[in-house]
Amino acid sequence: MKKIALILLTIVSFTAFAQKTEVKSAEKAYKKGDLKTAKEMIQKACQLKDQADDKTKARIMYVKAEILAKLGSKDINNYQKSLNTIKKLNEFEKKTGKERYSNDAKKLKIQIEKEVVAIVDSDLKKKDYKELEKSAEIAYQLTGDDQFKYFSAVAALLTKNFDKAEKLLQELYDSGYTGQKEIITVKEKATGNRIAVSDEKQAVLLVKAGAYEDLKKEKTKSVRPDIVANLLYVYGQLGKDDDAIKFIEKAKKEDPNNLDLIIGEGNYYLKKGDNAKFAEAMQRAVELEPNNKLINFNLATAYYQLKKYDQAKKYYEKTLELDPNYVDAYKGIAYIILVPEEQITKELNKDEVLMNDKLYNKYNKQRLDLYKQVLPVLEKARKVDPNDENVLTMLKKIYHDLEMNDKYKEVKTQLETLRNK
Numbered sequence: 205m206k207k208i209a210l211i212l213l214t215i216v217s218f219t220a221f222a223q224k225t226e227v228k229s230a231e232k233a234y235k236k237g238d239l240k241t242a243k244e245m246i247q248k249a250c251q252l253k254d255q256a257d258d259k260t261k262a263r264i265m266y267v268k269a270e271i272l273a274k275l276g277s278k279d280i281n282n283y284q285k286s287l288n289t290i291k292k293l294n295e296f297e298k299k300t301g302k303e304r305y306s307n308d309a310k311k312l313k314i315q316i317e318k319e320v321v322a323i324v325d326s327d328l329k330k331k332d333y334k335e336l337e338k339s340a341e342i343a344y345q346l347t348g349d350d351q352f353k354y355f356s357a358v359a360a361l362l363t364k365n366f367d368k369a370e371k372l373l374q375e376l377y378d379s380g381y382t383g384q385k386e387i388i389t390v391k392e393k394a395t396g397n398r399i400a401v402s403d404e405k406q407a408v409l410l411v412k413a414g415a416y417e418d419l420k421k422e423k424t425k426s427v428r429p430d431i432v433a434n435l436l437y438v439y440g441q442l443g444k445d446d447d448a449i450k451f452i453e454k455a456k457k458e459d460p461n462n463l464d465l466i467i468g469e470g471n472y473y474l475k476k477g478d479n480a481k482f483a484e485a486m487q488r489a490v491e492l493e494p495n496n497k498l499i500n501f502n503l504a505t506a507y508y509q510l511k512k513y514d515q516a517k518k519y520y521e522k523t524l525e526l527d528p529n530y531v532d533a534y535k536g537i538a539y540i541i542l543v544p545e546e547q548i549t550k551e552l553n554k555d556e557v558l559m560n561d562k563l564y565n566k567y568n569k570q571r572l573d574l575y576k577q578v579l580p581v582l583e584k585a586r587k588v589d590p591n592d593e594n595v596l597t598m599l600k601k602i603y604h605d606l607e608m609n610d611k612y613k614e615v616k617t618q619l620e621t622l623r624n625k
Contacts, residue, residue, distance in 0.1 A: 357434070552564065
């Protein structure tokens with residue numbers, strides 16, 4: 205029995221010695237910048253960590269965190285692993301009551317924070333949204349600053365990680381985040397340009413020195429409307445229409461004049477086929493932004509669907525006033541002009557009309573008068589977009605029926621060419 209106990213003691217002693225040797229080797233390689241060897245050595249030490257004494261366990265965790273932090277510049281995921289190791293180290297030392305490496309780990313965490321924030325800035329400048337999604341998330345964990353959560357949310361949206369974007373944006377909205385910050389500026393007397401300064405004390409000194417004047421404190425623009433707009437977009441991409449309308453109802457109480465909310469509500473009703481409510485939303489939107497051509501066009505189309513043709517024409521014309529090259533607005537007006545055509549055609553096809561030249565000529569004249577009325581509208585549309593097949597198809601029929609043979613042949617040939625491409 206004594207012999208067995210001695211053997212066990214020898215094994216434990218050898219294991220502890222191996223651990224300390226590997227940790228020392230890892231530290232040595234780390235200081236030399238040989239991170240590959242450092243990582244291999246610390247991994248070997250970790251495999252035997254459970255048999256180590258508390259001091260060695262803590263040392264293994266701290267060295268591992270150091271190595272991973274250094275590797276973070278090559279792969280940002282290593283920063284996350286380093287932070288996880290630091291967390292385990294802090295929990296372990298709190299449990300044992302011996303804080304041997306906690307203070308060093310705190311300094312290491314501060315260093316990681318500086319490096320990660322610098323990476324976030326770099327990712328923003330490069331517009332590398334795939335990397336920004338990760339770097340900003342880690343920066344948020346380190347700092348607790350919601351600005352980084354916002355960066356990560358927008359990056360997730362731009363990389364089409366919509367589930368993550370929804371979660372982060374919803375958290376930001378629920379927390380009341382606005383992203384607003386106070387900035388202090390002074391105006392340079394010589395140029396009239398305003399410059400931002402770090403604090404009010406510095407601004408006062410610059411003004412007293414005489415080269416600057418007009419100290420101002422201002423708040424940056426709120427990103428809350430952008431959060432709302434992005435959330436609505438994400439709901440749309442995820443097909444969560446019912447969640448979207450619930451969010452809209454909630455958000456409208458806070459900001460009833462938010463254009464994105466109103467348009468989002470309109471789009472929800474459009475998907476549901478409720479043209480009346482879609483028109484109501486677009487009418488409200490156009491009141492808030494009367495010179496938005498897209499909103500005017502959408503309102504015109506909503507009224508067209510509701511067969512309120514006078515209102516529809518009014519807003520199609522407003523669209524063209526804002527943008528004379530808006531070809532779909534020309535088509536909208538053309539469709540309105542041609543609304544009576546269906547009923548006229550029905551009359552023309554009745555047996556009693558076909559048998560009565562006087563009646564037939566009466567209805568046929570009405571049809572041709574419609575074509576003469578719509579022709580200038582369609583020709584304007586063709587000038588804007590010479591290859592719009594819908595416009596060309598309507599013109600082909602009208603030129604034919606009005607016996608404008610040269611125009612008919614021209615359009616017919618153009619359509620055939622387009623369709624054979």
